Amino acid sequence: MDPKSSSSISIREVAAAARVSVATISRVLNGKGPIHPDTRQRVLEVVADLGYVPHSGARSLSTRRTSSVGVILPDVYGEFFSELIRGIDQGAKRAGYHILVSGSHSDPAEVDALLRALHGRVDGLIVMASMRNAGAIRIPPGVPVVFLGDPPSRGGHPSLRIDNAGGARAVAEHLLDLGHRRIAIIAGPAENSDAEARLEGFRAALIRRGVEPLPELLVQGDFREESGRAAALALAELETPPTAIFATNDAMAIGCLSALRERGLSVPSDIALAGFDDVPIARYLSPPLTSVRVAIAELGDRAMARLLAGLEGRGAEPLEETIPAALVVRASTAGL
Amino acid sequence: MDPKSSSSISIREVAAAARVSVATISRVLNGKGPIHPDTRQRVLEVVADLGYVPHSGARSLSTRRTSSVGVILPDVYGEFFSELIRGIDQGAKRAGYHILVSGSHSDPAEVDALLRALHGRVDGLIVMASMRNAGAIRIPPGVPVVFLGDPPSRGGHPSLRIDNAGGARAVAEHLLDLGHRRIAIIAGPAENSDAEARLEGFRAALIRRGVEPLPELLVQGDFREESGRAAALALAELETPPTAIFATNDAMAIGCLSALRERGLSVPSDIALAGFDDVPIARYLSPPLTSVRVAIAELGDRAMARLLAGLEGRGAEPLEETIPAALVVRASTAGL
DNA sequence: GCTCCGATTGTAACCGGTTACATCAAGCGC
């Protein structure tokens, strides 16, 4: 009723107030060992009275469990990471864990510093290192880690990835089935492994079907709307414009759409357009955008599940796991 | 070169290996107190050799500083929270802090449990509790906290908010200046304080200019695209449809746009449309969407700055701070 | 030569919990 206004009280003070030992307080609060009902009652009253809250940091030190996991991402910007974090957080909460999130780590050295800072603060790690240079990351031995995205399962750590190639292949086959042969591709950032997998998956599918990808129909983008705009404008300038465009993510597809409309080109009658990611607004564009749906939150959730499995000893199952990507056909690629 | 493969080594083992005391190790690693160059050299070599990484948890216990702050959000879904987290993370990183994020806390009791679990794990908190029932949250005494959004500065904790009312007013005046008088409003979720502030700000501005908001032009939404669609369809059905629509967030405006186009109504010539948030794609819609730009990341950054100020003793300044919201006019509200 | 001082380093208490082990009393079987 009148909690000490001072900073915080320790278990020993509670013990003194309840006229028992610290061990008893600890046991009552953790439901361990036999405790006399009267004692438990008294302890709980004192605890409530003093407004005592155990110091998790101290508890972690002696139990060697922090109940939290570190999440290291290349960035925390945009729809994708938002969903990813949501999935991870969801999985964490279900298991009573907390997540320590850190983003914007372009530099491997920075990631390294972060890993050190996290030592003793987390029980395990979920690391997404999309950039190529990620190979340099040194995971301290003995720490359970789950990788997201590209890095091959280094050091036997499990990894999860999105089926970028499969999704891209589905788009390619869909466009080919519609009769398209002059298909442009807007690639993502060079150092991004998702971007690369999508590009390669798409090209491979074209080739498999006997359609040679044309160099002049490959435009470099950076996954942002503006680069999609620029790409579309460049493609529209060609003497023989493509009949279809595959943007390797939705943001670029959106920029694309905006530019095509400006140019007076109609989608899909003049040019068909497909994206990747199936962001929530894809279906609300006009025309609604054909895209590839990836269960991003599920990716996060699975990652956390894998990590927790590792933490609790029950180990591996398959070392690599792939989250499926499903084609979602909408009006932007309606038949020719 | 051959770090022990075992889990982890302690400072005492390092001390033994370097033939010095633990105090010396600590001093070398933290740059405290005078250390003989030779000693420092030797210690650093041993540390590198053994791959020793200090246990942050233990350090926190004795220094009583965790270098991390808790971030409690009602949800972590969507563009808004993504940006917010980015801003917070950015501010945190600049100051060498980590962030413990937790979302999806609809229930105040849950938040309460979380606060307890975070005790001793974080130095301070950033709490966003948009839901009405948030008043029940009991912040433990002595913990620096910064609130985001609605809650009045309880217990003298500083709070930051977005200038929802101001932004909404700007939209209203813009539409009025364009000559619109029959203006529909798509409200956000009832229990959301941002939604309410936008709604009220808008209505107040209309009234101030002598335009009475009509009940039949007020549609309930939930901040999601689909509710925007539904609202637009309902409004289009009216005998006298509005000449302009203010959607209290962009997601709903996007749904709206999609429905209007489907209905064959042209924006802005048939109906003008404005949103709120200025999400990245707003400018790529067709027509580009008039919206209200909120520096969300800045909100997060400021919140962290305020919290850090509180942590370092240099206290208050104004207790409440408002992040401005600026009208961004685009084609969706071009002149009549 | 002796005292004093600063540089350097060690010792041990402490942060706030958990828990192995010890203690003590009561109940039980014989």
Next chain:
DNA sequence: GCGCTTGATGTAACCGGTTACAATCGGAGC
């Protein structure tokens, strides 16, 4: 009545760092 088991609780070591205070040592000052 005695040894043993079981229940309830206390004692103190330990988790892995930090740091106040003490100790040691070489040179400066007198």
